Amino acid sequence: MRAFGEVLVENKKRKLQCRSSCTREDFLETMDVVGKVGYDSAFTFIYSKRSGTPAAAKENQVPEEVVKDRFDRLLAQVQEIARERSSRFEERVQEVFQ
Numbered sequence: 681m682r683a684f685g686e687v688l689v690e691n692k693k694r695k696l697q698c699r700s701s702c703t704r705e706d707f708l709e710t711m712d713v714v715g716k717v718g719y720d721s722a723f724t725f726i727y728s729k730r731s732g733t734p735a736a737a738k739e740n741q742v743p744e745e746v747v748k749d750r751f752d753r754l755l756a757q758v759q760e761i762a763r764e765r766s767s768r769f770e771e772r773v774q775e776v777f778q
Contacts, residue, residue, distance in 0.1 A: 702742060707750050711757060720762040726751055
């Protein structure tokens with residue numbers, strides 16, 4: 681599996697994943713996929729290293745400031761897509777279940 685950018689299809693849901701060593705190109709590919717697919721929600725989190733685990737000792741990990749910047753950029757893109765989608769309901773009354 682490739683990091684950040686690989687689109688996996690599981691039960692008709694798409695899932696993007698990033699590992700601690702994802703590259704700039706992987707991240708840009710992910711942003712492209714998010715835009716093309718039109719994700720309007722995402723369950724995202726920043727990976728935290730746990731001492732004593734194999735992942736904590738891996739080489740070529742992305743610096744924390746880069747991780748935070750990418751997280752913020754990805755979240756902003758998803759939120760903008762959600763805003764665009766939900767704006768079609770502005771000034772409209774919708775029927776809901778009681």
